[in-house]
Amino acid sequence: MDYDTYGSGAVEIAIDLANAQLEAPETFLTSHAEWFAPGTALTLSGRDAGKVRETSQLIRAVALADSQEAVIARLNELLALARPRPYATDHDGELHLHYASADSPALEQLTTTVAMGLSQVVVQHGWQRLGVCSAEHCDNVYVDTSRNASRRYCSNTCASRSTVAAYRARRKA
Ligand SMILES: [Zn+2]
Ligand SMILES: [Zn+2]
Secondary structure, eight states, X not given: OOHHHHHSHHHHHHHHHHHOOOSSHHHHHHHTGGGSOTTOOOOOXXXXXXXXHHHXXXXXXXXXXXXXXXXXXXXXXXXXXXXXXXXXXXXXXXXXXXXXXXXXXXXXXXXHHHHHHHHHHHHHHOGXXXXXXXXXXXXXXXXXXXXXXXXXXXXXXXXXXXXXXXXXXXXXX
């Protein structure tokens, strides 16, 4: 299993975007500033802010899809927004790829990065690797990095909360 692909920031930013509240999409951009080329204006028009929300919903749709066919269809919808023009960089001390042209607008850099990051995971590791948390009252998206693809929760917090709830339910019964 190639952990680097999963651990790569492009996947993390995609998962973060799917789980973000996005009342103010510009806040999302500034909190993920490392993914934007230096000098990129991290501001969005009202229309572009709407597109950030749409992209978030598309990532969620990929995670919710329950067959390879559905994952492919939704992933391709997401990829249709991407304008890849990759370049290698070591701006943070580690050699890695950025997927979008450094002089493209923030929205284009964002959609391209998340679409390419998610596609890498799905194509290399299988369509079941993205999921939605099974805990009650949580619908966070996660990427499953476990060896046997057995993950069901977005976080350890949700996993242990669900274990406790199941234990209580059994004791009550
Ligand atoms: Zn980087
Ligand atoms: Zn959760």
